[in-house]
Amino acid sequence: MTKREREDTPTHKLLYFDFPGKAEAIRLALTHADVAFEDHRFADRAEFQALKASGRLQFGQVPALEVESNGKTVVLTQSAAILRYVAKLNDSANLYPADPLLAARVDAVCDLEADAFVGVRVSKYKERFGFGFLNEDKYAGELAGVAEALNKDVVPRHLTNLAKVLEAGKTGWLAGTPEPSIADFVWGPVLDSINNGWTGDANALTAFPSLRTFHARFREIPSVKAYYYA
Ligand SMILES: N[C@@H](CCC(=O)N[C@@H](CS)C(=O)NCC(=O)O)C(=O)O
Structure with a gap:
């Protein structure tokens, strides 16, 4: 069994408000790359404030992508960084050039x-x-x-x-x-x-x-x- 085969397939949960804003590009790119994800939309601003206060957001900002893999959770932030990560999940979607x-x-x-x-x-x-x-x-x-x-x-x-x-x-x-x-x-x-x-x-x-x-x-x-x- 290779290392890759032993690894879980990561699961993805996108955290943002209930509007397109900075998350829409990520929602669409995940969909385009055929990556399953939970599109979590805050019920209200208080939910965002509580998440921010928890310290789990690197820069206190959303969108954030929670990636769970092999029992570990990583929270990615910065929309451009998240988009490049998404592109790397599925090379065949050609979202980011190798050149x-x-x-x-x-x-x-x-x-x-x-x-x-x-x-x-x-x-x-x-x-x-x-x-x-x-x-x-x-x-x-x-x-x-x-x-x-x-x-x-x-x-x-x-x-x-x-x-x-x-x-x-x-x-x-x-x-x-x-x-x-x-x-x-x-x-x-x-x-x-x-x-x-x-x-x-x-x-x-x-x-x-x-x-x-x-x-x-x-x-x-x-x-x-x-x-x-x-
Ligand atoms: N450069 C960041 C900007 C993110 C950003 O400004 N997010 C806003 C919401 S759209 C935010 O979280 N603001 C913090 C706040 O409202 O306290 C990105 O592209 O992800």
Whole structure:
């Protein structure tokens, strides 16, 4: 019996709130890679606070993926790290390239998502970033100015760059991979959120036909379609 055969198949439990947010890419990637998982959604914020207080979350943040194997439990955090872990569970799903150059492109497109929305996240979740004082009425004018800058300049600038890499890659997938990679799974749900008004401009994709084509194609990936419509 080989070492591998003696090892249990790990079980997976994803911990997050009951909305897409940062967990949706992981839910979809696990589904795409055919990895069974429990999609645990907190009943309320108190459940999250209790988990955070328990010290089990490395950085006090979710999403977290609880991996149980050979009687041991490991709790993974940081969504990009979790996505790379998921990709390694099933090589045949081709979610993360073996080629180092292509892998770096995939990482860059994942990191672009963080850059594109850091301003949106700070302005929406002010307390988390130390800007809670901006909730005072007297700053309403400044906040309106920030919202305008985000929607007219910052987010479109990053979407322009995303559209450029998509078009340059010529495969129809964001990082130019032959098949959908974790970069596509990061951005697909974010484009849903944009269309749902998360950034403050539900029409932000109108100016980016190639991103709209990508988005529609992403939603047609059989595993993604089955996740939402089966
Ligand atoms: N870079 C982290 C960010 C995770 C993050 O910001 N998670 C939020 C929820 S979406 C969180 O846990 N915040 C802590 C809190 O609300 O106390 C990732 O990608 O996983």
